[in-house]
Amino acid sequence: MARPRPIRITEVDDQRLGDYAALTDAALRKRYEHQHGVLIAEGPNPVRALVTSPYPVRSFLVAEERVEAMAPVLASVRAPVYVVTRALLEELVRFRLHQGVLACGVRLPAASPAQVVAGRRRVLVLEGLNDHENLGTLFRTARAFRVGGVLLAPGCADPLYRRSVRVSMGHVLHVPFARVETTAAALELLHGAGFATLALTPDTAAPPIDRLALEGDRTALLLGAEGPGLSAGALTGTTSTARIAMADGVDSLNVAAAGAIACYELARRG
Ligand SMILES: C[S@@+](CC[C@H](N)C(=O)[O-])C[C@H]1O[C@@H](n2cnc3c(N)ncnc32)[C@H](O)[C@@H]1O
Structure with a gap:
């Protein structure tokens, strides 16, 4: 299994983090997720479920102290792993994210x-x-x-x-x-x-x-x-x-x- 190669990001308005911005703003998120065809998995178990699901992973976002613990999951699919400080993570998503790990998945075409x-x-x-x-x-x-x-x-x-x-x-x-x-x-x-x-x-x-x-x-x-x-x-x-x-x-x-x-x-x- 390849080791994940973390990409360190230090600015909250870095465009690569756009998928994760303002997660508590329900109206904005609904619009954004449908326009961009994405979904957010939050926490270790949902992120593990995403990587084994039919939904492609677009990226991971991890607080720096969680990278090692999540390494097997992060290495299981080819997707960028963005690493940030806990303070930047919480400023970005706008809530206290105890487990410090998220992933963005790609929605599939609607089934009949x-x-x-x-x-x-x-x-x-x-x-x-x-x-x-x-x-x-x-x-x-x-x-x-x-x-x-x-x-x-x-x-x-x-x-x-x-x-x-x-x-x-x-x-x-x-x-x-x-x-x-x-x-x-x-x-x-x-x-x-x-x-x-x-x-x-x-x-x-x-x-x-x-x-x-x-x-x-x-x-x-x-x-x-x-x-x-x-x-x-x-x-x-x-x-x-x-x-x-x-x-x-x-x-x-x-x-x-x-x-x-x-x-x-x-x-x-x-
Ligand atoms: C809170 S209940 C809705 C109560 C509503 N006043 C009614 O009479 O159905 C929400 C749903 O849960 C299911 N449900 C709740 N209690 C149930 C029970 N004891 N037996 C079967 N279904 C129940 C039903 O499908 C119901 O539509």
Whole structure:
């Protein structure tokens, strides 16, 4: 393995650091990342996940005292390794970055929903998931329980945004996803491919997921937004609704918690 050859940078406005500027400015970052087709992985685990993912690495940015510890990762792909002092790093990204390591990856062309579903036995469909942390957590769960792909119905945030990549521990970079124009289009695709579709809802009229008989070998789980939950179209257009039984007095689970339990239930059944 080649040793990484660090490139020391001493000016915060050096153009080579442009990909990492103002990471806490959400509006600016969304614009920049889409214009330049990039994503940011922050912290050792997300950076490790990036180098083993299908996304090419554009560069690494490392605080000087972290170069040695990260050397095997930095040497695993051919990309520039920019090294800066901790003070310059934090001035650049505009927050305290305890772990002192970031990488910039290149976004891939969007996959089609059909590509994401092809050959998969388990799929998630997310509706209105506009919170990067819930989204990241659900992708981490998807990878943990061998869910092969995720369809993002309208209202979902960008799963490759930095907060989502970080919360997912980088697993979002290993789970294929695609946007669908409507939930109805996702259901049409899934039903045409022989999937049973389960709309997850806390509604006590829905059958408990652990007692539900699953038809066939392919199952998709639908999860809804924190406030409104799933749309009427999702609740009526799926093969079945399903609920995770809860104690009286609790009206719902956080969507990422519900997703984890439901994905585990599917994984448990093989
Ligand atoms: C905070 S809940 C939304 C609550 C909303 N009032 C509703 O009735 O769906 C967000 C999502 O998590 C899932 N969820 C939450 N609790 C659940 C439960 N006990 N059983 C199944 N799904 C649940 C559903 O997919 C829901 O759309």
